[in-house]
Amino acid sequence: MAFIPLLIGLSCLLVLRYLWYTWVHARKAQSWGCASLPSYPTDLIGLNTLKEALRADKEGTIPLMLQRRVEELSIREKRRVATFRIRQMGRENIFTCDPANIQAMLATKFKDFELGSLRQFTLHPMLGTGIFTSDGEAWARSRALLRPQFTREQISDLDLEEVHLQQAMRALPVDPVTRWTGETNIQAILFQALRNGGELPPDHFSGYFDRGQWYVSQRARFEKLHWLVDNKESRYVNDKVHAYVDQFVNKALQMSAEDKPASSHYVFLEALVAVTRDPIELRSQLLNILLAGRDTTASLLTWSILMLARHPAVFQKLRSTILADFGPYTPNHDSITFAALKSCRYLQYFMNEILRLYPSVPINRRIAANDTSLPQGGGPDGKSPIYLRTGQAVYYSVFVAQRQKELFGEDAEVFNPDRWFDRRVGWEYLPFNGGPRVCLGQQFALTEAGYVLVRLLQRFDAIEDVYPEKDIKYTLTLTLTPKDPVTVRLHEAAAVSAT
Template sequence: MFGVTGIATLSLLLVIVFRILLSILRYVRYELMRRALGCQRIRAYRGWDLVYGLDFVYANVKALKSNRFLEFQKQTYRTKVWSANFLGNRMIYSSQAENMKAISVTHKECFGIEPIRVANGAITPFTGRGVSSSDGMKWQESRDLIKPYFDRAAFTNIGRLAAHTNRLISKIPKDGSAVDMQPLCQRWFLDTSTEFLFGESARSLDSPERDRPHRDMVKIMEGLRLRLQLSSFLFLHRDQEWLEACNRIHRYLDGHIHKAYQQLDELKLGKPALYANGQPRSDFLWTIAGKIPDPLELRTQLTGVWIPSNETTSIFVSNTLFALARHPNVVKKLRQEILRYGDQPLTFTGLRSLTYLRWVLNESHRLYPVSLQTVRACVKDGTLPTGGGPDGNAPVLCTKGDIVHCNRYLMHRDPDVWGDDSENFVPERWETARPMWNFVPFGGGPRICPAQAMVDTECSYVIFRLLREFKGIEARDSEPYTPVMRVGPSNKHGCKIAFAVT
């Protein structure tokens, strides 16, 4: 009775009717629970598509493609807690510190990341259930495995940065001409991080063509962002270039893994595992390889660490230089502090003693957080402490399946917390600022980034070395900061500056 077209049309109508009925049932259940728990409603994004929220999806994609994503979020967040339908999923967006604390610590048992990253296969072509993609016991095992390597002994060893930073400085023009520090910082970080993680530097500062792992990781991170957003519609998407980038990184890591296992076998025969300079191996891969006999599981742990750390320090350094180049008085004050340190050997303790440098880095973290937001899936019904009701102070109901986005970019620029100059680069504010959960550049609670001290130390070291080497930094680009979303916001126009020779 029905042709193929008729059957397809009927099937589509049945799917739509099912989604509408399901939405009605969810709404009724939500209202009953909300009233029982004493929660209040929050504002909702109202568009024409009440089933899948395609209008809101389109607005997000358009903002990302035009590099206006942060501006879009700021304009859309007319209140500090609100909700929207994104491809049929209820999203709760918050810029309230108490809600960040809730999903990280006080109500953490209600929230997880595995449903977002693993359940629909969004990240599994690249990595498995590791520290950045799992919950529960699996996450605890991965965390316990990697955390000892990010202890004080690791991040206080600033000597490992010296040779790479010397090469970075050698690439900077000494005649006052402009240089784009963003790609140089990317290559510097690739060199330092590959040596730290795998015991062998990519040495891309010596040969730019060696930065293929960096370019592949950028491609992978861009693809992961899209795949995570597609959620249950991921089956409609296929990106062959992304899969090829994943395969190249896998082969790159497999080479390092094979070498580590080979050296472990030789170690059993009495042959020590040494670097080319004769020093015993002590890198991250070597530390965990002996504990993980399965090469695929070992690769999962490596990719799980590389995902959140990729570009983190390079973005932080280049964003800090971008801000300094536009604030000569800050540069002058910071350089005076650095020069007072004198010619004594640079140590971790010495870096930590530089108060104004610490203020500068905090202010850079505040304005340009390397991780834009903390995202968690609600794994069982629960509440957020604030955001509901007309005054925004009542608790908010979260039901299983909701996705909570806590936006640190907006939290860090909230004038109610930071004052009327919240959009300005003012390191002096840190003389008195005690923001607690309003300032969480690395997250908080048990899942706080284990490498936070390392990131700050590496950036401190580079800024110190640059301002001891050069007497000033000048902006050579009048373009405003235009964020491109990768791990965090990096400037579309790079970091074009000039250094004044001492």
């Protein structure tokens, strides 16, 4: 029975160790002027908050759930609460929509925060090691590899954009008499790049890529129990995604310098092969940039079409601006340049407003890499700093931040591109993140989306939402998209038929 005294002794040591570290952290927090945070009500483990998140996911209301939590705590505390503690599946997280705290994590205290191990657990099975899954030197290497893809010269080359746009246009045939298209799921066209009006087979890569992202988001919600989400289907989906990309990687690795076609265009995969011949790294870099380039821009365009269909006055104002700046729809698109798109002010206002209300990445997370603090959220008035131990997870939501009335006025929930006239913003508007990890492809995405909007509104003089009575619901995986298909009818301008 000698193990009983040993067990008691070990238990005492653990208790003493816990008390010691609690005292050390309390002293440090006090010396930094930190104060306590309000907590979102849940059970001891945080099972209720998981159930709440899974239910909201099923209902298509996750971003609204985040807003509601902020509102409920604000009512309870009788003040605006923008930062609070919340427990989910055994992990105590901090949630914030306070621009000062977001700025600290992404910029002024950048070195105190990292993506952390959970990002690896959730994204790595599908994406591998890349800009969205790594920290430190691995992240710096990935960013350096991606940077040449987003030079001014690359962004300004819109000829390839026109080729892909025309493929999408073939999926929008019009009736020769009425000049209306049929009822069209524009979201499918933008995300799947349908060719010649055809439909993709059910086992196409894009379907597996979307399903893989759903598994990624579910792993994140299960926190420490993320492994519960991994199953036969998730592994099969990842294998399909990897096999598809590996085809291109292997072809690039086998191609000799003499085999490469003469071209003045920069090709990302060819540039990667010149730096590394590791097939796993090549696959990972391609998947990371695919996620950044496909889903975020398609999300922006899908929300744009939905808002244009539901706000005819905005549609007419934007179309009039586009016709004044770029002329009517013709095969010649030379006037639509990077500089001209940037100079089209109302087009930029429109995209700003889309990204304010429907940011492509509405919620993100950082982990404290060492003991540190955030500037606001503690104390009775929420103005005191808050203390973070090493390993503390902090979620931040630009979706909630960008809809706060305190930051964007009483009409913050209203879609109104005119609010951007002569408006300057800071950390309250972050659709492309900020600090050293600011999105490399920001100008690329805005240029692509702006180009597509110009060409669409040159060709079509009206867009109708087939289901205008439907409430907007959300699908949130790694990006934010409408849950229901965006089904519209588009009317071709008479000038197009005459060309």
